[in-house]
Each structure stands twice: as structure tokens, then as C-alpha cells.
Amino acid sequence: MAELNDRKLYLGPKLRVLRRELGLNQTRMAEELGVSASYLNHLERNQRPLTAQMLLRLANTYDIDIRDFTATPAEGGAGDLTEILSDALVRDIGVGRDEMLEVAENYPGVSEAITRFYRALSDLRRAPGETPDTGGSAPVAAPIDWLRETIARAGNHFAEIDAGAEAIAAQLPDDPAMMQAALRTRLKDRHGMTTQVVRAEILTGTVRHYDMHRRRLMLNERMPASGRLFAVAYHLCAQELSEAIAAQVNRAAPPDEDSRRIATIAFTNYAAAALIMPYDRFRQAAEQSRHDLLLLRDRFGVSIEQLAHRLTSLNRTGARGVPFFMAKIDRAGILSKRFDGEAWPFARYGGACPRWDAHDVRTTDQVTTQLIETLDGRRFVTLAIALPHGRDDARSRSVIALGCEAKHGGRIVHADGIDLDKDEATQIGPTCHLCERRACPDRALPLVTRALDLHSYERTTAPFPFRRV
The missing domain is CATH 1.10.60 (Diphtheria Toxin Repressor; domain 2)
Structure with a gap:
């Protein structure tokens, strides 16, 4: 608190956003905080700084984390x-x-x-001539884009679902194999649902199917143990946490039916992960193992992708984990999945930098670590591991990459041996068409903000040279 007393904090916009999220007008919030409405108005318009006393009142009245509220915006x-x-x-x-x-x-x-x-x-640019008739209203975001933004705003943490899943997990064994057996028994005894592993030819092109008429969950025999555990947990959460999941979907206010469906699936997936990897036990295991990905994968009986998802969700107030970002990348460098975390170092609307080694990782049982540095001098530690082929006919291999700011590297066993401050880092950019690193030999596209500087008498080592001003 001494630090807060030493500097003036002008946080009017954050205070205004908090008030609106709480559904309060200025008069009501002023009464609850014990100040005048005019003083609150001055605070919101940055005409007065927030005092340490006022921050404490906010924290006590509305149960907010002062560190989050006063943190510098990302x-x-x-x-x-x-x-x-x-x-x-x-x-x-x-x-x-x-x-x-x-x-x-x-x-x-x-x-x-x-x-x-x-x-x-x-x-609209991607689909010229196919502009939908919106009746004069603004176009609705694609369901995947909408969901990504919704999850990002929540910090990929949904406290009510986490608490419900943790309560169920407390009644189950920790061992993954025993947990799966207990979940199957619980599904049958409490919800009349049986679980059966069936031959691959019965579920061609499908990894699991729920037969609603027979109340039977069928799992493809080729599904690994981690997938079977997750599938059973998913269906149990769909039954026992349906109210919490529905409430979260309603709070997210999906703009259309497709968005509502994809949100329901996403939040049920979140619940299943929270059940298999209950918050406190998982966070403690992650810290104690110093985020040993392979150890955590085996201990909780999950896949690397499920593990990475869960690591990005450790955002509980007072018990936060390392603020990881996560990406799923194919061998062409296309990001099929992304969780931004606290500090995503790449562009939102393009591919990742080709100098990021995560694209090339091929090993499924070894973590590849890289120290990278962005144009503004920020350093990040990234961890990458390849996923096994999911299908016999799948030619592409995807990679799961996790990363965080280098200041957290001491908490990660895979960063041992790297001097996070002094070792040479790979220089990366947001994406080629926005990167201002002039001498990059790996540039794939010209910079859109500068004119090209091409001459017939000279060829530079870097593709697409551009003018400095």
C-alpha cells in the first residue's frame, strides 16, 4: 500500500467500467462507497486521483483485487x-x-x-459478393471469433464453473484410471447413462457419440485414455453442472444460436477440464513441479492440449498461476486455436512470426524451449511440443505452444539453463506485414505501413526492403 501512496492513480475509465459491470448508477455507487456523487464523477473523469483509502473501499465493497485494478493495461x-x-x-x-x-x-x-x-x-473481404442482409444492423461476428473474444475478456477463468467442478472432484479418486471408473459409475447410478467402448468401424469419423434413446455414451476404441477420461467427464458435467454452464452462457450473451451452441460446448469442456484437474490441486502440482509439462500430463492423465488449456485458466483471485498464452499451430504456421493470456506477443489478425521455432517442432515427448524478444524489447519463454497424429490419414502434425513473459521463467523447469536476461533471444515480430524489423531475412510479406525500397542495381539479403521514413 506504500507504493500506492507514492504515486497518483488516475483510473477513471476502469472505475466507470466496474460501475457499469455492476449495473450501478453514479448515485448508487457513491452511496455504497460513502462519498458524494460529484466526487465519484470527478474520479471517473480523471479529474481526481484514486487514493489508497478509496481503493480499499472499492476492494472491500465489491471484492476486487487491488493489484488487478491498478495494473498497467496490457x-x-x-x-x-x-x-x-x-x-x-x-x-x-x-x-x-x-x-x-x-x-x-x-x-x-x-x-x-x-x-x-x-x-x-x-x-467481408474474405467473402466478396456474399454480404449478408443484416437489415441495417452491424454484422455479427463469426461464432469462433465471438467466443475467442468472450474467453479473452474473462481471462479464460470462470469461477462458478470451477467451484462446481472442484466440489465434484473432491468426491472422486485422484488417480486418472480410478477417476474414469468412478465417473462411469456415477453416470450410470445417478443419470442412467452407460459407457461403452466400441469398434472403430462403428464410429467411422467420430471419436464419441451419445445415443440419447438408449442413454449410452459410445467411445471409439482408438481414443486414448486421456480422451476417454475427458469424454466421460464432459458428459457428467453436462448433467451435474448444467445450471452453472447455462448461467455462464447467458452472461456471455451470445449474438445468435450458433454462438450459443459453441459457447455451451466450450464451457462444458472447461468444466470437464476443471473436474479432471481441480483448481487448487492442479495449481499446487504445477508450482511444485515447476510446470513440468510431461509430468503434469502423466499425473493427471490428460493430453498435452488439455493440459495447456488448463494452464491458461489459472486466474483465480489470490491464487493465480503463471499467466501463460497458448496456441495450436499446424505445420503451415496457421493458428487454429489461441488463448491470449496476459501478454500475447503476436498479431491478432495474422499468422505468427516464422522465426518462432514452435512451427517446426516434431517431437511428442520432448519440450522445445525458446527465448524470444519482440520489437519493443519484451522477452518471452515459449514451450512447444508436437501432438501425436489423431487419424491414420492425417498428414499434418499440430503443435501446442505455451509461453509467458521471461520474468516468470524461474518458475518453469524447461527454462533451466537459460539466462533469461542475458542470453541471446530470437528476434521476432507480430506478423510479417506489420513487422518493422528491416533486416529480417525470413520476411514473407512486405510491410504494409512503409513504401518498398527496390532498386535494379541492388538486392538486399532481406526480402521486401522498405523505406525508413
């Missing part, structure tokens, strides 16, 4: 605006970085609105 919002305002349509305006930072920090709603418009524009 670069994500400004990074998104930088990318959007670099589009050929508007880049000639020359909006400065200071202006973008001010909008992202003080007017997050404006930043979010611009992002949604740009996402809609990008969708």
Missing part, C-alpha cells in the same frame, strides 16, 4: 489498434502510437468497437 489493446490502423484503408491518416495508447487505455469501449468493425470488414 499492450494488447494498443497492439490491436496499431494493426487495424495500419490497414491500407486508413494508414495514410498516420495515427500516432501515443494516440492509440490513449484510446486503448482510457476508452476501451471505443477500442473494442473499432476492433469489431475491423473484424467484420475482414470477414
